[in-house]
Amino acid sequence: MGEGKTDGGKKILTLLSPVGGPPLTYTWPLQQLVRGKCAVDEAAELLDTIRWIVLEYPVLQDGPLENATKNIIISDYDCMKELCDLYNNETKKIEFQTNATQRVTASKTLLRIILHRTYSHAVFDPEKLNSYQPFSPEVYGETSFEMVDQLIEDVPFQKGSSFLDLGSGVGQVVLQVAASNVCRVCYGIEQAPTPCFYAKAMETHFVRWMKFFGKPYSEFKIFQGNFLDDRFRPIIQSSSTIFVNNFAFGASLNHRLKERFALLPEGVKIISSSEFRPINFRITSRNITDVGTILRVREVHPRVPGSVSWTNNDVCYFIHTVDRSYLEEY
Numbered sequence: 001m002g003e004g005k006t007d008g009g010k011k012i013l014t015l016l017s018p019v020g021g022p023p024l025t026y027t028w029p030l031q032q033l034v035r036g037k038c039a040v041d042e043a044a045e046l047l048d049t050i051r052w053i054v055l056e057y058p059v060l061q062d063g064p065l066e067n068a069t070k071n072i073i074i075s076d077y078d079c080m081k082e083l084c085d086l087y088n089n090e091t092k093k094i095e096f097q098t099n100a101t102q103r104v105t106a107s108k109t110l111l112r113i114i115l116h117r118t119y120s121h122a123v124f125d126p127e128k129l130n131s132y133q134p135f136s137p138e139v140y141g142e143t144s145f146e147m148v149d150q151l152i153e154d155v156p157f158q159k160g161s162s163f164l165d166l167g168s169g170v171g172q173v174v175l176q177v178a179a180s181n182v183c184r185v186c187y188g189i190e191q192a193p194t195p196c197f198y199a200k201a202m203e204t205h206f207v208r209w210m211k212f213f214g215k216p217y218s219e220f221k222i223f224q225g226n227f228l229d230d231r232f233r234p235i236i237q238s239s240s241t242i243f244v245n246n247f248a249f250g251a252s253l254n255h256r257l258k259e260r261f262a263l264l265p266e267g268v269k270i271i272s273s274s275e276f277r278p279i280n281f282r283i284t285s286r287n288i289t290d291v292g293t294i295l296r297v298r299e300v301h302p303r304v305p306g307s308v309s310w311t312n313n314d315v316c317y318f319i320h321t322v323d324r325s326y327l328e329e330y
Contacts, residue, residue, distance in 0.1 A: 011077055013084050015046065018053055018091045019214030028077050040120050043074040050087050052110060056213065057094060065090050105181045106215040112145050114209045115176060122201035123170060128194050142169060143245060143273075146304040147317070148176045151243075154300055155269050155319060157182035161240035165189070166227045166257070171199040173243060175206050178220040187235055188222040196224040228256055236260055240268060247273040247315065258291040261322075270295070270320040277320065283327065293327040295320045 011028035030042035047069045054060045068086055073079045106114065123129070157163075161184060163177045168188025178186040190196050199222045210217050225232065236242065242261075246254055258276055270276065277292030279299060287293065300317045 013080055015049060015084060016088045016091055017212045018057060018094050021211035021214060024212060059094060060090055063090060103216050106179055108149060111179050115172060117209055118202055118205040121205045123198045143173055147302055148173055150303055151271055151317060152180050152182060155241055160184045164235060164239035164242045166244040168222055169195045171202050171222045174220055174222060178218040181216050181218055183218050186218050186220040189227040189232055190224060191226050243271045245273050262291045264322045266322055268322045272318050273315055275318040294322055294324045296323045
């Protein structure tokens with residue numbers, strides 16, 4: 001099916017990937033869908049995609065595509081098809097003697113757009129994510145793009161390391177870390193059916209957009225189940241960095257997590273929204289068996305307001321490092 005051709009009587013608009021990835025196809029007339037706070041405006045998406053490709057590839061700048069998206073009549077099929085044809089002809093001129101260009105990690109701005117599009121296409125009824133018992137461990141909350149980006153900068157990820165999100169929701173943190181290309185593999189574990197359902201759709205759309213733009217990403221996988229199940233022990237035990245948004249977990253669940261963390265190897269990082277060891281913790285004969293005796297912890301304040309979805313107040317995160325020297329000195 002070529003660009004602008006019909007499919008069963010339907011008019012189709014096609015944008016080719018500049019790196020030979022799967023093309024983007026849009027059925028005419030272009031749709032504008034609003035889903036709660038999410039919106040998919042296909043016309044705006046198509047135009048923005050062309051603009052981003054021009055920004056990503058300097059060879060296309062100062063050419064016919066530079067201003068081609070201005071003054072476009074988005075309701076006119078012939079006008080939009082002419083634009084798509086121009087774009088496709090120009091991108092075919094890009095030569096890829098090497099894979100260097102397509103292996104460049106997505107910029108933060110482009111990644112934000114990719115993740116936003118992924119979420120908007122995948123989560124078609126965001127209100128379903130809020131169907132939980134208030135103040136229970138099932139409370140659904142999302143950590144902002146800015147906060148995850150800050151945590152990636154603050155935690156020294158090593159090539160070959162692994163990342164794990166306990167209670168990963170629809171998987172946006174897992175995907176952002178994977179797209180940042182700082183780990184060998186990224187895992188998520190989520191129990192609730194609705195976020196797991198959306199996480200599968202998130203995976204599909206994320207891979208689609210990353211391949212279209214030719215951006216690398218780490219291997220990732222999201223599991224459905226209770227992260228305290230024994231089958232997940234090996235993943236927890238082998239993870240280099242563990243993220244857990246435990247602000248609403250409650251004492252019982254946090255205690256059970258502490259029991260898991262007590263067995264972690266030296267140097268493992270645990271990032272949480274509620275500390276597993278007070279900042280002013282001191283070892284005594286009464287708390288000698290507490291997991292706090294093997295953890296160093298520091299508090300991270302958000303640089304940008306709105307770090308989480310469940311409150312307008314700033315929520316700090318805590319970076320724990322497994323370090324048994326503190327206990328050995330005692």
